[in-house]
Amino acid sequence: xxxxxxxxxxxxxxxxxxxxxxxxxxxxxxxxxxxxxxxxxxxxxxxxxxxxxxxxxxxxxxxxxxxxxxxxxxxxxxxxxxxxxxxxxxxxxxxxxxxxxxxxxxxxxxxxxxxxxxxxxxxxxxxxxxxxxxxxxxxxxxxxxxxxxxxxxxxxxxxxxxxxxxxxxxxxxxxxxxxxxxxxxxxxxxxxxxxxxxxxxxxxxxxxxxxxxxxxxxxxxxxxxxxxxxxxxxxxxxxxxxxxxxxxxxxxxxxxxxxxx
Amino acid sequence: xxxxxxxxxxxxxxxxxxxxxxxxxxxxxxxxxxxxxxxxxxxxxxxxxxxxxxxxxxxxxxxxxxxxxxxxxxxxxxxxxxxxxxxxxxxxxxxxxxxxxxxxxxxxxxxxxxxxxxxxxxxxxxxxxxxxxxxxxxxxxxxxxxxx
Numbered sequence: 001x002x003x004x005x006x007x008x009x010x011x012x013x014x015x016x017x018x019x020x021x022x023x024x025x026x027x028x029x030x031x032x033x034x035x036x037x038x039x040x041x042x043x044x045x046x047x048x049x050x051x052x053x054x055x056x057x058x059x060x061x062x063x064x065x066x067x068x069x070x071x072x073x074x075x076x077x078x079x080x081x082x083x084x085x086x087x088x089x090x091x092x093x094x095x096x097x098x099x100x101x102x103x104x105x106x107x108x109x110x111x112x113x114x115x116x117x118x119x120x121x122x123x124x125x126x127x128x129x130x131x132x133x134x135x136x137x138x139x140x141x142x143x144x145x146x147x148x149x150x151x152x153x154x155x156x157x158x159x160x161x162x163x164x165x166x167x168x169x170x171x172x173x174x175x176x177x178x179x180x181x182x183x184x185x186x187x188x189x190x191x192x193x194x195x196x197x198x199x200x201x202x203x204x205x206x207x208x209x210x211x212x213x214x215x216x217x218x219x220x221x222x223x224x225x226x227x228x229x230x231x232x233x234x235x236x237x238x239x240x241x242x243x244x245x246x247x248x249x250x251x252x253x254x255x256x257x258x259x260x261x
Numbered sequence: 262x263x264x265x266x267x268x269x270x271x272x273x274x275x276x277x278x279x280x281x282x283x284x285x286x287x288x289x290x291x292x293x294x295x296x297x298x299x300x301x302x303x304x305x306x307x308x309x310x311x312x313x314x315x316x317x318x319x320x321x322x323x324x325x326x327x328x329x330x331x332x333x334x335x336x337x338x339x340x341x342x343x344x345x346x347x348x349x350x351x352x353x354x355x356x357x358x359x360x361x362x363x364x365x366x367x368x369x370x371x372x373x374x375x376x377x378x379x380x381x382x383x384x385x386x387x388x389x390x391x392x393x394x395x396x397x398x399x400x401x402x403x404x405x406x407x408x409x
Contacts, residue, residue: 035287035345035349036343036345037345040343040345086287086288086349087287087288088284088287088288088289088290088345088346088349089288089289089290090288091343091345091346092290092293092342092343092346095342095343099341122288124288125285125286125288129285130285130286132282133281133282133283133285133286134282134286136278136279136282137279137282137283137286137353140275140276140278140279140282141275141279141353141354141358143271143275144271144272144275144276144279144305144309144354145359163286204362204363204366207362208358208359208362211358211362212279212353212356212358213283213286215356215358215361220387224387224388224390224391225391225394225395228391228395246361249365250361250365250368250369253362253365253366253369254365254366254368254369257366257369257370258369
């Protein structure tokens with residue numbers, strides 16, 4: 001039988017389904033942690049199970065935890081999800097591994113192993129490059145939103161500083177939304193200083209450009225899409241997450257206007 | 262005429278740069294970066310063009326999102342990469358960050374009525390973007406697709 005040959009044929013059925021569940025759930029967990037859409041997570045998990053010879057599998061995914069049952073053996077496992085970031089390369093890698101498994105170029109054991117190593121070390125772009133990228137996002141978007149060329153350099157510097165703060169705080173302190181708040185506060189303060197020192201013209205445009213690398217507009221849009229696709233729980237949970245991020249940014253900027261302007 | 266041409270080039274180049282840069286911040290795979298930039302530039306350009314034609318903000322956002330989703334779908338099939346990898350960075354220029362900012366600012370300064378107006382605008386723009394994506398899914402359905 002296909003399933004037996006893939007897993008090695010020596011394990012008991014219980015061990016097999018346990019390993020399969022573990023693999024599927026690991027794939028699902030990595031995808032949710034990296035910011036994938038829910039339907040893709042469920043699809044990938046079911047597909048791995050199917051390709052391992054399970055005819056029927058049931059998955060239930062939320063942004064904070066995933067459940068999976070294999071129909072044949074009735075085995076169920078749960079995984080908790082504690083961190084949610086955006087790392088699109090991981091989504092792509094899990095997808096590619098799932099394809100390789102479907103094409104039978106790797107077996108279940110290898111899939112499990114490679115998912116585990118993928119979870120540990122997917123190279124991120126170096127921090128300095130991300131900070132330069134943040135500078136580019138800020139100044140280019142500021143211009144195409146109708147900003148002034150005089151603000152170009154100050155927006156780039158402020159956007160980069162804001163992202164650096166965002167990154168540093170996320171790395172050092174494990175407090176949700178604090179990084180967005182502090183980054184937005186820095187951006188607002190620097191924009192105010194820049195305008196006071198006549199290094200910039202429009203404080204509004206500088207701040208809008210500066211916070212663009214932080215704005216969770218995409219999670220908001222994704223939340224709407226999740227809801228439209230019928231994943232109500234995920235949509236509401238992600239929408240809430242996004243609203244809290246927006247509020248943290250808003251409060252950071254608001255403090256500047258309230259107390260310094 | 263030359264200034265119009267220059268404007269168009271500026272919009273295209275800057276939206277391309279912004280999208281690629283956001284791709285770097287969200288760790289898009291290297292081989293997808295260029296396609297991401299093209300998708301983002303296409304979406305923003307259509308949006309900008311429609312705004313120039315004085316069509317308000319909802320329709321341009323809807324059409325812009327539709328273009329992004331369709332082009333993403335094309336690249337996703339070509340490169341066999343999940344479509345979300347092209348969607349997320351490309352949407353960044355369309356995100357109603359400016360309106361959201363004005364909304365927060367209005368609330369802080371005590372202009373609640375104005376703030377609620379901006380808040381509703383943010384919601385409607387997000388909705389328009391989502392509808393644009395939905396419409397693109399109908400287009401994508403015509404060919405039988407493996408959804409990965």
